[in-house]
Amino acid sequence: MATLTIKVGSNVLTGKDGMLNTARMESLSAQIASLMKTGHRIVLVSSGAMAAGRGMTDRYKELDPVAQRQLLSSIGQVKLIDTYKQIFDRHNLSIGQLLLTKQDLRTRAHYLNMKSCIEVLWASGVLPIVNENDAVSLTGLMFTDNDELSGLIASMMDCEKLLILSNIDGIFDGDPKSEGAKVIREVRRGTSVAQYVQVTKSDFGRGGMVTKCRMAQKTAQAGIDVYIANGATENVISRIVEGDKNLTCTHFEAAEHSTAVKKWIAYSDGFATARIIVNDGAVAALQDENIAKSLLPVGIETIEGDFKKDDIVMICKKDGSAIGVGRAATDKETAMRSRKTKKQRPTIHYDYMYIYPTFR
Numbered sequence: 001m002a003t004l005t006i007k008v009g010s011n012v013l014t015g016k017d018g019m020l021n022t023a024r025m026e027s028l029s030a031q032i033a034s035l036m037k038t039g040h041r042i043v044l045v046s047s048g049a050m051a052a053g054r055g056m057t058d059r060y061k062e063l064d065p066v067a068q069r070q071l072l073s074s075i076g077q078v079k080l081i082d083t084y085k086q087i088f089d090r091h092n093l094s095i096g097q098l099l100l101t102k103q104d105l106r107t108r109a110h111y112l113n114m115k116s117c118i119e120v121l122w123a124s125g126v127l128p129i130v131n132e133n134d135a136v137s138l139t140g141l142m143f144t145d146n147d148e149l150s151g152l153i154a155s156m157m158d159c160e161k162l163l164i165l166s167n168i169d170g171i172f173d174g175d176p177k178s179e180g181a182k183v184i185r186e187v188r189r190g191t192s193v194a195q196y197v198q199v200t201k202s203d204f205g206r207g208g209m210v211t212k213c214r215m216a217q218k219t220a221q222a223g224i225d226v227y228i229a230n231g232a233t234e235n236v237i238s239r240i241v242e243g244d245k246n247l248t249c250t251h252f253e254a255a256e257h258s259t260a261v262k263k264w265i266a267y268s269d270g271f272a273t274a275r276i277i278v279n280d281g282a283v284a285a286l287q288d289e290n291i292a293k294s295l296l297p298v299g300i301e302t303i304e305g306d307f308k309k310d311d312i313v314m315i316c317k318k319d320g321s322a323i324g325v326g327r328a329a330t331d332k333e334t335a336m337r338s339r340k341t342k343k344q345r346p347t348i349h350y351d352y353m354y355i356y357p358t359f360r
Contacts, residue, residue: 001039002241003159006032007150011167012231013048013080019055020048020079024232026087028165031237032127033091040241041122043157045130045150046084052076073134084129096126099133100149102270111264115156147212148267151219151226155263162219163240164212165231170250171213187252189220216252217357218266223257259351265312266354269325272314274305274332276347283317286324286355294346295326295353297338307332315348315355326353 008028015021032042050069053076054060060068081097088095098117105111121128132149147164154162171193174181187193193213216226227240229249239247258266278286282299285291295315307313308331315324326348330338335347 001041002161003041003157004035004161004163004241005043005045005150005154005157005159006163006237007045007146007165008047008231009146009164009166010047010051012165013046014051014055017055018051020052020083022083022087025083027234028231028237029084029087030091031235033088033093034238035241036093036125036127041157043118043128043130043153043159045146045153046080047131047146049073049076049080049131050134052079052083069134077131080131081129088127094124094126096121096128098128098130100130101133105152105267106271108261108264111156118153118157147215151215152267154219154224155222155258155266158257158260159224161240162216162224162226163237164216164226164228165236166212166228167230167232168228169230169233169248170228183248184250185248187217187220187250189253189255214357216250220252221255221258221357222263222266223254225254226252228252261352262354265325265327265352268312268327269314269322271312272325273311274303274307275314275316275320275322276303276335277301277316277318277320278323279318283323286315286353292350294350295348296344297335297341297347298344300335300339300347303332303336313348315353322356324353324355 006028012028013021013025032044036042050072053072053074056075056079057071060071063071077099081095084095098114100114105114118128130149130153132146150162150164153159168176170183170185171187172181173184184193212228216228220226227249229236229240229247233239233247236247236249240249276295278295278299279301282295285293285299286295301318307328309328311328313326313328314322315326316322328335329346329349329352338344338347
C-alpha cells in the first residue's frame with residue numbers, strides 16, 4: 001500500500017463566510033479513512049486554523065498582524081482539530097496532532113525524532129494531522145506556508161505521493177480566468193512552468209501558485225510524485241490514488257529518489273549561517289544534472305559570514321541569488337586558504353548538498 005502526504009489548503013476548508021466547511025472536511029476525511037483501512041499510511045497536513053479563528057471572533061481586527069496570527073491560530077486550531085476528531089471518531093480512527101515550527105527541525109537529530117514520532121503514530125493506526133504552530137513561529141523562521149511543510153513531511157517520510165489540494169484545478173497554461181486557459185496535466189522532470197504561474201495569493205493562505213510550483217518541483221526532485229488538484233472535486237483523493245486519468249489536475253513527475261540526508265538538507269536553508277559566493281564555472285558544474293559535483297575551494301569567489309564544519313551554508317551566484325544549500329565539510333578559514341592549493345578537498349561534498357530546481 002502507498003504512503004501519502006495530503007495537504008489541504010485553507011480555501012478548501014472554509015466557506016465564503018470564513019467558517020469551516022464541515023461538509024468538505026467530512027468528504028475528504030471519509031476518503032482518507034477508507035484508504036487507511038485498506039493499509040495506506042497517510043499524513044494529513046491541514047491548514048485552516050486561522051480561517052477557523054476568523055469565524056470565532058472579530059477582536060483580531062483591532063490587533064497588529066503578529067498578534068492577529070497568534071490569536072486566530074490559537075483559538076482556531078482548537079476548533080479545527082476538534083472538528084477532525086469528531087469526524088474521524090465516526091470512522092473509528094484515532095488522530096494525533098503535531099504542531100511544528102522550523103526550529104523543531106533545525107538539526108538532523110530533531111528531524112529524525114520527528115520522523116520517529118510519525119512512524120510510531122502510523123504503527124499504532126493513528127492519523128497524524130500536522131500544522132505549523134503559527135502562535136509561536138517567528139516571521140523569519142516560518143515555513144513559506146503549509147505547501148513547504150507538506151513537502152518536507154513527504155520527503156521525511158519517504159512518501160510515494162504528495163497531494164496538494166487547493167481551490168484551483170492545477171497549474172494553468174495562462175490566467176485561469178481567461179477563456180481557453182488549460183490545466184497543464186504533466187510536468188516532466190527538468191520542465192519549467194514559471195511562465196504560466198500567477199503571482200496572486202489566496203484569500204486565507206500565505207502562499208500562492210508560485211510557492212506550490214517551487215515546492216512541488218523540489219519534492220518531485222526528491223523522488224515523490226506530486227499532484228496539485230482541486231480539493232472541491234468529488235472523490236479527488238481516491239481518484240488520484242487510483243490513477244484516474246480523467247481527473248483534471250497537475251502531476252509533477254518524480255525524479256530518482258534522493259538520499260535521506262539530501263532530503264533533510266533540501267529544507268534546511270532557513271538555518272544557514274553563511275553564504276558562499278561561487279564563480280560561473282562552479283555554478284554551471286553544480287547545476288548540471290548529468291554530473292555529480294562537489295563544491296571545491298577553487299570555485300569559491302568569496303564568503304559572506306562565518307561557518308564551521310557541519311554548519312548549513314547557502315551556495316550563491318555572484319549576483320547574490322541562491323542556487324543551493326549544503327552542509328560544510330570544512331570551516332571558513334580552511335575553505336578560503338585552500339582555494340589556490342593543488343590538492344582540493346570539497347568544501348561541500350555532493351552527498352551533503354542540494355541544488356535547487358531550475359524553476360527557482
